[in-house]
Amino acid sequence: MSAGTTRVLVADDQTVVREGIVMLLGLLPGIEVVGAAADGEEAVALVERHHPDVVLMDLRMPRVDGVEATRRIRAAHPETEVVVLTTYADDDSLFPALQAGARGYLTKDAGGEEIARAIADVRSGAAGLSPQVQLRLLERLSEGRKASPGTPEPAPAPAARAAELPDGLTTREAEVLALIAEGLSNGEIAQRLFVSPATVKTHINNLFAKTAVRDRAQAVAYAFRHGITGTHQ
Structure with missing residues (x-):
């Protein structure tokens, strides 16, 4: 071999x-x-x-x-x-x-x-x-973000959004998680957020530890369960 x-x-x-x-x-x-x-x-x-x-x-x-x-x-x-x-x-x-x-x-x-x-x-x-x-993962993430028909809600303020995040995630860690769920690589996330790849890696290590996920596939599943997507927008 x-x-x-x-x-x-x-x-x-x-x-x-x-x-x-x-x-x-x-x-x-x-x-x-x-x-x-x-x-x-x-x-x-x-x-x-x-x-x-x-x-x-x-x-x-x-x-x-x-x-x-x-x-x-x-x-x-x-x-x-x-x-x-x-x-x-x-x-x-x-x-x-x-x-x-x-x-x-x-x-x-x-x-x-x-x-x-x-x-x-x-x-x-x-x-x-x-x-x-x-595609199915992204569809489900998108479905989770949709408000009920006839009851549109304004986007929460950054402080409110941070308070609602699970497992002590920061707003920036949630942004990184949402981009992982979109299928972006570390380099692409760094470009999107205008930070260094090393900074992205630090955020990923932190959010993996907080959420107890082992890899990117589990991170996508976690993002779906908690509706964490689009927080970078």
Whole structure:
């Protein structure tokens, strides 16, 4: 195995799908499949045995589902990233998976190039979310901001907005969180807010500590739950 090889475990309860994914991954450069699991319980056991870099995780599986398996894997092996690969992109599947610690989320119509990109993204510390999933996250964030019909409310004053923020977030940290939810990189956030990348990194470290999220994917889910978006405007 070369130094640049990413070791991947596949978890899917459908044999044909599982074998197809393994075959597809075998054709991608820089990826080595180290195991294949038929359910979440087996996935947890194989992670313990093989210590893969990334797990491609189906969600709806017998014995232990993908969300619970993701939670167990991330708790016991935080160095192993999880990319969900599922048929479903509904909210009841998406948000629990991100909250459990998944850093990537793809649907099974993704091609080999998109899967490889998601694996590379989570390995580098970014979120590996498909365009469809990113759009759904932004739609839900937008829906959360809409006032009830016929009852428009003026935007709160900065002091009032700061007082309403959860977990002791400052207004600036909320601005950074909202931009993370829009999919901006640290460099893009720095340009938007006219601050240095080092300052952005400090804000991100602070808001991650305050909100107890582990990565950008969980930060997006947190922003959705608390309606933190657009605060930079």
